[in-house]
Amino acid sequence: MDYESLRDRYSRFLSRRDEGRKPITFWDGELPSKDLICLEAGMPNEKMFPIKGIDLHLVERPFEDGDEDKVSITRYEEPVEMPIARALQYSEVRGMQPMVNFCKRIVEMINKPVYEHWDVLMSNGSSDSMFKVFETLCDESSTVLMEEFTFSPVVSNVTSTGANCVPLKMHLTTDPREQGIDVEYMEQLLDNWHEIEEYRHLNKPKLLYTIVTGQNPTGMTLSMEKRRQIYRLAQKHDLIIVEDDPYGYLTFPPYDPENPMKNVYTDTENPMSIDEYLQQRLIKSFLTLDTDARVIRLETFSKMYAPGLRLSFIIANKFIIDRLLNLSEITTRAPSGASQAIVYATVKAMATRETAYQDENDRMFYGWIRWAMKLAATYTHRRNVAFKALYETDAYKNHLFSVLEPSAGMFINVKINWPHAKPTDMKSSLDQLDKVLVNKGVKVVLGYKLAVDQKFSMDSSGFLRFTVAYASHDDQLIEGCHRIANGIQEYLGH
Numbered sequence: 139m140d141y142e143s144l145r146d147r148y149s150r151f152l153s154r155r156d157e158g159r160k161p162i163t164f165w166d167g168e169l170p171s172k173d174l175i176c177l178e179a180g181m182p183n184e185k186m187f188p189i190k191g192i193d194l195h196l197v198e199r200p201f202e203d204g205d206e207d208k209v210s211i212t213r214y215e216e217p218v219e220m221p222i223a224r225a226l227q228y229s230e231v232r233g234m235q236p237m238v239n240f241c242k243r244i245v246e247m248i249n250k251p252v253y254e255h256w257d258v259l260m261s262n263g264s265s266d267s268m269f270k271v272f273e274t275l276c277d278e279s280s281t282v283l284m285e286e287f288t289f290s291p292v293v294s295n296v297t298s299t300g301a302n303c304v305p306l307k308m309h310l311t312t313d314p315r316e317q318g319i320d321v322e323y324m325e326q327l328l329d330n331w332h333e334i335e336e337y338r339h340l341n342k343p344k345l346l347y348t349i350v351t352g353q354n355p356t357g358m359t360l361s362m363e364k365r366r367q368i369y370r371l372a373q374k375h376d377l378i379i380v381e382d383d384p385y386g387y388l389t390f391p392p393y394d395p396e397n398p399m400k401n402v403y404t405d406t407e408n409p410m411s412i413d414e415y416l417q418q419r420l421i422k423s424f425l426t427l428d429t430d431a432r433v434i435r436l437e438t439f440s441k442m443y444a445p446g447l448r449l450s451f452i453i454a455n456k457f458i459i460d461r462l463l464n465l466s467e468i469t470t471r472a473p474s475g476a477s478q479a480i481v482y483a484t485v486k487a488m489a490t491r492e493t494a495y496q497d498e499n500d501r502m503f504y505g506w507i508r509w510a511m512k513l514a515a516t517y518t519h520r521r522n523v524a525f526k527a528l529y530e531t532d533a534y535k536n537h538l539f540s541v542l543e544p545s546a547g548m549f550i551n552v553k554i555n556w557p558h559a560k561p562t563d564m565k566s567s568l569d570q571l572d573k574v575l576v577n578k579g580v581k582v583v584l585g586y587k588l589a590v591d592q593k594f595s596m597d598s599s600g601f602l603r604f605t606v607a608y609a610s611h612d613d614q615l616i617e618g619c620h621r622i623a624n625g626i627q628e629y630l631g632h
């Protein structure tokens with residue numbers, strides 16, 4: 139599909155506000171030549187910056203503070219593509235080219251889109267990406283489908299444009315084939331939209347927002363088969379799919395109660411190869427099915443490097459990327475140059491260990507993926523620690539809760555098994571349970587608070603979400619899990 143066809147096909151998805159945003163011509167694009175003295179842009183000379191270098195002290199793996207690699211970002215030399223003079227200067231709104239190339243490489247190597255005219259735009263965290271996507275595509279006439287439990291800021295993002303959110307029922311189950319969006323429900327909803335009492339005053343949805351792997355909050359992962367079915371529905375009903383995937387690299391195999399601390403990533407006898415990780419552990423993005431260029435994928439460095447960098451990227455067809463770029467031009471402009479340089483210098487340092495590869499781009503890619511595997515190993519370990527701790531409690535043995543075992547990400551959901559009927563007022567029951575848990579000294583998130591529509595999801599919101607990500611060490615995580623279980627036991631009166 140060439141650019142004109144993309145424009146013809148996707149212009150109808152744009153919001154009214156997007157129409158009002160005319161491209162700004164800030165600079166005329168004159169290329170600097172030897173004799174050209176550039177006095178036009180308001181850029182402070184780099185020698186006016188109060189620093190001339192940044193030293194990075196890298197760790198070998200999470201939680202290891204031993205011998206470290208040190209890399210420097212200098213004023214002019216290091217890294218050669220992105221030294222201080224460039225990185226801390228005003229820079230390209232799309233992201234500095236070496237970083238854009240690195241992000242493109244990640245996409246090409248893992249989730250290469252099946253059409254040609256795709257592109258990457260760097261942004262300031264997936265929260266920023268989401269804001270830009272909904273701002274560009276939604277207004278009062280728009281309806282957006284999303285999982286019934288979701289990353290709550292998305293709801294505000296959508297409604298702030300005037301658009302409406304419609305929840306999709308989810309299968310909350312440990313079975314990896316069934317997890318996530320209830321596809322039959324979605325199909326019925328779309329096929330019968332104009333007959334459905336609650337929704338027929340709304341326009342048919344034009345967007346699906348989905349967190350595909352290790353979903354926040356439920357931990358569910360959409361199987362490849364479900365991704366295919368959903369993509370077919372998106373084609374039939376002409377939906378854009380916004381695929382938010384901050385946890386896609388953090389996958390783990392099923393928990394083995396016979397061998398609770400088993401970790402395929404750190405198995406010294408049979409170490410996992412990079413290819414095995416890429417081919418068997420990662421689930422392919424909707425991009426790999428996207429013959430129509432209708433998928434917008436959001437990736438972020440928040441969980442894979444650090445959230446404070448505020449660095450992320452969006453992959454979509456070139457026409458949509460241009461519209462998003464246009465919005466960035468008048469809002470955030472370029473993502474932080476310091477963050478880009480830090481990530482770039484880190485990845486270049488990781489690349490030096492990848493001596494098996496000839497090409498520097500390959501070395502950078504595989505160096506980064508090796509780090510992703512170390513993180514996935516850490517999350518797998520923490521998942522094991524948490525499950526073991528939960529499963530050894532009396533509350534679990536007395537069937538007072540079950541665990542919604544995720545296959546990726548950082549969230550675990552504990553589903554309360556109400557001893558009699560489900561409470562008539564789920565909200566106040568969970569609020570009371572929360573008080574008991576806080577008294578026990580543990581803080582979690584209550585299921586109903588994560589529902590797009592509390593009424594719609596009240597019956598299925600009897601769960602507690604907690605994360606394995608933040609605890610300082612295993613013992614703290616174990617203690618947290620015990621407090622959750624003991625709190626449930628006390629609340630349910632056992």
Ligand SMILES: Cc1ncc(COP(=O)(O)O)c(C=O)c1O
Pocket residue numbers: 262263264265266289349354382384438439440445449450
């Ligand atoms: C599903 C989802 N999307 C986006 C974000 C935010 O990512 P970022 O830090 O890149 O803005 C989060 C953070 O928790 C998340 O869970």
